[in-house]
Amino acid sequence: MKIQFALAAVALSVAACNQSEQAKTPAADTVGPVATAAVVVASGAWCRPSPNGAKAGGCYVTLKAAANDRLTGGSTPAAGSLQVHEMKMEGGMMKMAELKQGLPLPAGQAVALAPGGNHLMLIGLTAPLVEGATVPLTLQFASAPAVTVQAAVRQPEMAGMDHGAH
């Protein structure tokens, strides 16, 4: 009985030792230079369904950068190119234009790309964006490594209001 108990204790301490060693590895990384490196978290990505025959489509996402950064562009298998666009008033009309310098992402601040404002423009769609589909978007930043998100193709949330008007 005594020997069995002792063996069990040894096995336990070995297991505990392994565990703490495994736990140490990522912990050591988080206090190292990796933790201070620029990282951007992307959430809530979605795309508006593209009308029949449209060659371009708009996508939206919320970005939060750990350190000051800029969204500079990206790519997607769904289109020839992906640009970062802004909406601006020009001669009394809302027009969109590429943000050639990129979209600033202040550290720790959630920056939402949303309809009527900044957006991702998919240009040269390889196929229409159909509601219910998922589009992979790879976003590029000035400092942070690129992030790939899966954007759901769906109607804007406001669309429900249009149906109610009938």
Ligand SMILES: [Cu+2]
């Ligand atoms: Cu646009």
